[in-house]
Amino acid sequence: MRTPPFDFSRLDYPLAECTLYNIGGPAKVALLPRTDEEVEQAYQWMNAQPGKKLIIGGGSNVLINDEGYDGIVLFTTQLLRMEDLGDHRFYVGSGCELDDMVRQIMLKHNYDGVGGFTGIPGSVGGAIYMNAGTVKGSTCQWMESVNVMKPAGRTTIPMTPERYSYRGQTFCEPGDVILGGTFQFTPAEADQQAIYDRYKQRRLEKQPQGHSCGSVFKNPEGNHAGHLIESCGLKGTRIGGAVISPMHANFIINEGTATFRDVLDLIALAKKTVAKQHGVALEEEVRVID
Numbered sequence: 001m002r003t004p005p006f007d008f009s010r011l012d013y014p015l016a017e018c019t020l021y022n023i024g025g026p027a028k029v030a031l032l033p034r035t036d037e038e039v040e041q042a043y044q045w046m047n048a049q050p051g052k053k054l055i056i057g058g059g060s061n062v063l064i065n066d067e068g069y070d071g072i073v074l075f076t077t078q079l080l081r082m083e084d085l086g087d088h089r090f091y092v093g094s095g096c097e098l099d100d101m102v103r104q105i106m107l108k109h110n111y112d113g114v115g116g117f118t119g120i121p122g123s124v125g126g127a128i129y130m131n132a133g134t135v136k137g138s139t140c141q142w143m144e145s146v147n148v149m150k151p152a153g154r155t156t157i158p159m160t161p162e163r164y165s166y167r168g169q170t171f172c173e174p175g176d177v178i179l180g181g182t183f184q185f186t187p188a189e190a191d192q193q194a195i196y197d198r199y200k201q202r203r204l205e206k207q208p209q210g211h212s213c214g215s216v217f218k219n220p221e222g223n224h225a226g227h228l229i230e231s232c233g234l235k236g237t238r239i240g241g242a243v244i245s246p247m248h249a250n251f252i253i254n255e256g257t258a259t260f261r262d263v264l265d266l267i268a269l270a271k272k273t274v275a276k277q278h279g280v281a282l283e284e285e286v287r288v289i290d
């Protein structure tokens with residue numbers, strides 16, 4: 001691999017501190033473009049190099065190998081453009097924190113939908129990629145279009161319901177880069193600040209604090225991954241420095257010294273036990289980067 005010709009590139013870039021798990025060795029090369037034009041340059045250079053490539057946003061849903069990433073990581077965290085387009089439409093760059101969008105746009109204008117976003121960490125780009133949300137709604141449903149860097153160039157894709165699903169979407173293939181998107185909001189009747197405060201409080205009461213990726217598994221149709229894991233008696237199970245949270249069984253917490261392998265072993269244990277006792281195949285929501 002050649003040395004990247006950009007002032008926004010870094011070598012041997014530590015990844016653990018870029019993730020909420022606080023796990024992961026360094027990336028051989030990191031690219032931190034600040035504009036869509038720089039993403040385009042970085043993307044073209046990156047795709048001309050041999051080896052592995054990865055896109056990371058806020059790092060709240062990734063589990064990275066302690067041995068590091070022997071490839072190129074493109075971060076979208078510096079794409080911070082936020083623009084009022086009128087008629088309740090806003091362009092929001094991928095690097096903006098999701099909670100900043102909620103507070104600076106949705107709460108400011110009392111727009112509907114705050115319940116689907118409250119308390120979700122990470123970036124807007126990551127939220128679009130994951131179609132992050134709650135039972136109250138998910139990211140893509142509030143979007144008019146999404147801007148994606150693809151092999152053919154930058155493109156704006158209209159958002160339609162068939163392009164997204166529960167924690168998934170079809171408009172951004174692995175390796176594509178979400179640059180940002182246009183959100184179309186609706187003024188709400190209910191006080192969204194009160195909803196935000198209530199849901200924040202509820203998370204504090206029901207979800208463990210500490211280094212984690214939030215829910216490790218997607219909820220299987222008609223069920224809750226956390227309930228299934230809890231009913232197998234796995235709450236509080238520990239491997240090395242990682243534990244299945246005694247508070248919420250779908251959270252695996254890094255208590256400070258957990259390795260990549262510790263977390264992976266707990267994931268494998270939960271999957272195996274739930275499959276055996278309930279006949280349900282749990283599917284990871286967390287993105288494992290090996």
Ligand SMILES: Cc1cc2nc3c(=O)[nH]c(=O)nc-3n(C[C@H](O)[C@H](O)[C@H](O)COP(=O)(O)OP(=O)(O)OC[C@H]3O[C@@H](n4cnc5c(N)ncnc54)[C@H](O)[C@@H]3O)c2cc1C
Pocket residue numbers: 020054055056057058059060061062076094119120121122123124125126127128129130131132133134172176177178179212213214215287
């Ligand atoms: C305490 C806690 C609570 C959580 N609660 C929720 C919740 O209620 N609901 C929920 O849905 N999630 C929840 N999560 C998970 C996580 O916060 C979301 O999935 C979040 O949207 C991920 O955003 P990110 O920027 O951190 O993405 P990252 O972790 O950086 O990346 C996640 C995936 O998205 C891809 N990606 C990121 N940015 C881009 C981009 N710009 N272009 C292309 N691909 C990209 C990455 O390659 C990776 O595959 C929680 C996590 C934690 C730690």
